Amino acid sequence: MSRYNFRENEAKWQSAWNERRSFEAHADPARPKYYVLEMFPYPSGKLHVGHVRNYTMGDLVARYRRAQGYNVLHPMGWDAFGLPAENAAIAGNVHPAIWTSENIATMRVQLQRMGCTYDWTREIATCHPEYYRHEQKMFLDFLAAGLAYRRESWVNWDPAENTVLANEQVIDGRGWRSGAIVEKRLLAQWFLRITAFNEELLDALKTLDRWPERVRLMQENWIGRSEGARVQFPIGGSAEAVDVFTTRPDTLYGASFLALSPHHRLAQSLAKDDPALAEFIAECDRLGTSEAAIEAAEKRGYRTAIEAIHPLDASRRVPVYVANFVLMEYGTGAIFGCPAHDQRDLDFARKYGLAVIPVVLPPGEDPARFAIGDTAYVEDGVAFNSDFLDGLSVAEAKRAVGERLEKLQRGERTVAYRLRDWGVSRQRYWGCPIPVIHCPDCGIVPVPEDDLPVELPQDVTFDQPGNPLDRHPTWKHVACPYCNSPSTRETDTFDTFFESSWYFLRFCSARAPVAFDRAAAEYWMPVDQYIGGVEHAVLHLLYSRFFTRALQRCGYIDLAEPFAGLFTQGMVLHQTYQNSAEEWLFPKEVGADSDGQLTDAAGRAVTISRLEKMSKSKKNVVDLDDIVDTYGADTARLYLLSDSPPERDLEWTESGIDGSWRYVNRLWRMVSEPAAELPPAGSAMPRDLAPALIALRRLTHKTIATVTDDLDKFRFNRAVARIRELTNALDDIPAAEPGAGAVLREGIEAVTRLIGPMMPHLAEEMWQTLGHAEAIADAPWPVPDPELARDDQVTVAVQVNGKLRGTIELPRDAAAAEAEEAALALPQVARLLDGKAPKKIVVVPNRIVSVVA
């Protein structure tokens, strides 16, 4: 019994593909292109099996489309800037550049061992000046176009990483990476004006019909468009006014208070003369976003000394609060509260004893009696207690108030978005330098294009906290390029989402002297199939969509949407172990005591915890090299594709990978020790075959058809199941029948070609063993014989009163009468009918005969 020698074969075929340069892509306008891209990895060290699910799927798509005749671009690169490199530098006294390039070298070999069809001539690493110089130029272009700007803003300060986090990167008040509690600080920051494309980014989601609905919805919610009005409330006894944004201008007459964000200009200025308010604001800052999550229900306000005048009724005044739940970054940083028709406002009003004035009457209620209890009324109704609005519906009242406010110049109808501009400044070393210079005379000036790139200095130390660029002895000191005054460079670097926002364009012409060759980009773009984790559903994908538009506006390319098709794959989960101290343990750290109870080295009880995403911190990673050494790349690829639907999470199990390994060997035996003697490759199929052999041929062609369909629809697990079914059937071939060898060859060849995108090395070896000179990587995708792919004989179910009572065999597309007759002839059916005529018979051709007794 021969075992499949994956070690020899995988190396052999990988070098054969290399020598033939099989996977180098060349733009060719005469051929249809297909750009398949997996989200490029951060070179964190070593790959584990969880990382490669994504690449296995991408490679399957690339090989499948290639076989279908597309000119495929399938590149790979490295998202090489980022904080872990600096952390490693601090922890291990190794330079980030060295740490990164060593990781890249390791991971490149790992990926190559997986046998993926990457065009390595296009490999990029974003930390190379030849890459990042182009984004420095882009930034200068954005600056000139008004798409980049600098302003002071409240930022989330991560004290562990010494860096600023975007709001999106703060999770439960903690840094999304470090987990440190985030503080608030005021800092001058560079921003990209993503909000200039609010409407477009939202509207174009509708056109992304090959994106998962879920991702589109998440982006829609993230952009968060809401229609409403800006309303001006004058402040009593002063010339000032507070601008408020509301989505419910129709409830303006129900206003009973104003609430300002603690960071609102007015709140800040009031605090100067009000120590208690200053303390309240400080408290809000201290709580930050962290405890707010814990005390989600705790809405607190501070009543200031001032009052606001109702914009439509100068005789009414409402108190002005500073409240911990009003966001400075959304709307105008101030709201009016209408407790009767907003639950949060109602809670606030009850807490501070404020008036609750209902102004929307629910259908069928008596205006004289209607009162609000514990629940605000937020549905549609008819305006009342509202002067000129009385009798109008909510929608009508919104419009009427808007018109009145506009006429009085006390406000206007407007649209607010939740989306905020993208802060791109990071106080870090290992990132792309922001190409500006701070001149004492000229102010902030761009670095002249001829001076690009601004390269990171290599000679830095990590022996002190903070940004090494800041304390570098010479790097930041330059003469102003415009007036020659002694000046300093910007020491902030870009958010690493900057690099990943255009790398897919760079791949189109990875060695071009410009960011990307326009003709190449216009040939290859957009990406036809992008594949990555759903964790990037909002940030990376939204930034890339914005960036592409920004480049379009700056004349780089005529393209708005970079990714025509998107697939988000599930995570790979693995069992975890935790001891009684809730520390994660490696499997090898777990033993058992004499009672069979699992324990750790210190004798603490160990429990098998829930399945978790593979991660170093949970100590449940399965090393890719171990798996490839033990089972080979094809086995790993098969398992990653076969066990769960691709969009769902996959549980990694030892027995599962074992099962895939068994199947690899079974396939190999099928060609190395065929069940019937195979005629030479290319032999004609004999004419007269036994029915069992014809059935086998039918199954072969049907499998080609269904697998093709499954691959088109990303149903890889189903495709594997179909191929296994065919394998099972081929194993049972009646080998003694005349023509069995020819039928077996046809079946085996189909299997070999169908597994080509999944297990490429094995497929090549099988194909060669079957006597083919051509590589399967260059062979076309099989096409089923349509006549054979359809059954000529079908099994039709027979139901009586909705219950299955038997089956009948009929020729395909048999007449309804014939089916009916055969069904009624079944003894079971006759018995149940008991001689009576059926009330009704429903015949669905080729499927079912349903008899109603």
Add this chain to the structure above:
RNA sequence: GCGGACGUGGCGAAAUGGUAUACGCAGCAGACUUAAAAUCUGCUUCCCGACAGGGAGUGCGGGUUCAAGUCCCGCCGUCCGCACCA
């Protein structure tokens, strides 16, 4: 709280409204073997039954239909995303 997804054997999971549990994992029994591994064969939703067969069955309760895992209404549960968004 809002939005979304999901709920099927011991487990991962299949199933254009038409034979529920394909394919695989695990388990059990057997063959081969000195033995083990590997491989092969058979069984494996539950209940009754020796078999034949019968009954129940896709989280729960209703409904539409000749026919519902699938469609509709109402619950329950799990997971994910967002969250003082005015």
